[in-house]
Amino acid sequence: MNELIGALPILLHAFVTTLELTFLAALTSLVVGIIAAAMRVSPVPPLRWAVSVYVRFVRNTPLTIVFFITVFGLPQVGINFSFFAFALLALTLYTGTFVAETLRAGIQAIPIGQIEAARATGLTFIQVLRYVVLPQALRSVVPPLASVFIALFKNTSIASAFGVAEAIGTMTNMVNVHSTIVLWVMGATAIIYIAFALLFGRAFAWLERKALIVR
Amino acid sequence: MSKLNKLVTAIGVAIAFAAVSSAGAAEFPAGSKMAELAKAGKIKVGVQTQYPLIGMKTLSGYEGFDVDIARLLAAKLGIKNENIEFVPVTTPTREPFLEQQKVDMVIAAYSITPNREKVIDFAGPYLPSPSGVMVKKGNPLGIKSMDDLIGKKLCGPSGSNQESFISAHFPEVRKTMVLFDSSAKCAQAVINGQADASTTEVAILAALAKQNEGQLQVLGINYDMSLYGIGLTKTEDKTFCKWINKTLVELEKDGSWAKAYNETIGTVVPGGAPKPPEVGGSCPG
């Protein structure tokens, strides 16, 4: 037990990297997802096709392979970042597809009359998206987006296999040394994950209440 | 009363003897782990799957020095090769698998450490396993010692012996270390220039250097001369542990040990089979 308490600070510290990766990737994948969703509903066919290919390929590829291609493939063509930046890129590409699909569902759920009214007012396509469609779509997809981002939080663990010392990587190292408390270290890691995930759940529930304006 | 007692005892002995002899393993003491395995005719062995030449799962099955040792030990128990069930293990699963008796033994690049001996038994050691350093062909950074790796990106497998050894003995090197989940990825990172050097068991480095012909180079730096042991479920009497140690000595004497080494690690590491380590582990003497 003392051994576990001694190990906890190191483990908690590793969660800083996990959280950094989660928040940054959430932000960037939200941007990528919004742009992709906008392209997907745009009146320009090549834009729709491009996004459709991106979403179908990346979303259906195991995340480990997305990481592999990003971390080891890009340097082959001369693109080299730090392992953290690569992890951020891989997580963004992957999570962006889920955000895009979630948003698309939110966009499709908007009554057509809202869009007609916006167009009839003289707003351009981009303005319709920005001022009418996306604000409404984002509000309606807060709960499914929460699931996407909690999955992202857990997916950051794949980065441990690609040079980023986050929580799971640190846990694995710890287990190698503290062989008497393997299950305890894993249990503690799981509990910290769960605690943060629940916290995110709370934050999203609050966001949902804020977003749920009287309609 | 005493006559009846004798009769019952005699029948009991006869039945027990018949049962043991029918299993064809009369030489093992009744109730021992060896007798149990020999009678079942099969065994579960935990092995690594990503350690070239040591424990590797390929399309054709398991191979490597650890796997060969498992087969040699199983043969001594009268177990055929096809009745050995290899169970993939990883750093975090080795101790729990043994503690919960999910496997009968673990032969998986498993270094003997005092901490591990608190929860499991080690037979052996059966192999000295130095760790080494590999760099890009030509050693462009001119690395000659562990201290030259301070401030460099040294790539290693996470949760590995090397990671814990470097943390304890070369903390300055550990600060800039990057960890991947396999040595193969580290080799790729060195080739791509994403890492400056890679570390793991010398045998694995040699295998990776051979696979990536002309791109990588194993340096003469050796550290962490840890010894691999055979992990067993902790017991009071150590019978199984002692039997394995005795058998390892036999395998060394009859040349099987050196043959296994030369066919695996010896194919890439120069210098021929080393002198096997003195057996002891959790059951010395």
Next chain:
Amino acid sequence: MPDSLIVLDKVNKWFGGLHALRDINLSVKAGEVVVVAGPSGSGKSTMCRTINRLETIDNGTIFVNGEPLPAEGRELAKLRSEVAMVFQQFNLFSHLNILDNVALGPMKVRRQPKAEAHQQARDLLVRVGIGDQAEKYPAQLSGGQQQRAAIARALAMRPKAILFDEPTSALDPEMVNEVLEVMTQLARDGMTMLVVTHEMGFARRVAHRVVFMDTGQIVEEAPPEAFFTNPQTERARDFLGKILK
């Protein structure tokens, strides 16, 4: 027709096999109020929606202000801002309060400063009689109030004409009049209006002309007095008989 603001010239539209609009010819002069009547499915809403291209047409030409309707893009957006529309289902932006609903177009399309757009929005809301509802969200308003807000939103663009697509059909009966009063006032102020409606009382009092449609065609076109007292076609008589019984 030099002074015609809206002209439809031999407009045809099909929905699959259904010939929804058949050779529609119609012109609306500036300041004119035209009521389009007809049974449901007659194509009157579809025709109304083609004028700002919420529905595309298959052949024929639509002119607004003498120019043919642009196909897509900024030109079309500019035209739409000049021909406003009021919908059956109000279609107020549900995530914005009433004030922002009215001010959005002027701010984003006309690039009016926020303060100016808000002041104009407040004035318009007073004009349609819901000046005290500015801060509320659409769902907090009655249907009649929502439709009046939608009219204010249309007016905020200072349009050359307003298209009304069955503006009172979704309202509870007691709210119909409040909306019709606002529309009547607009007509008196000289707004060009094309109104698709079943409100024959409104047509009689306010319209300069009634257009009667059936099965995708304009069957009859006349000043209201003539249309209601002396319909020329059997179909119009039949329709009026049903609706005015």
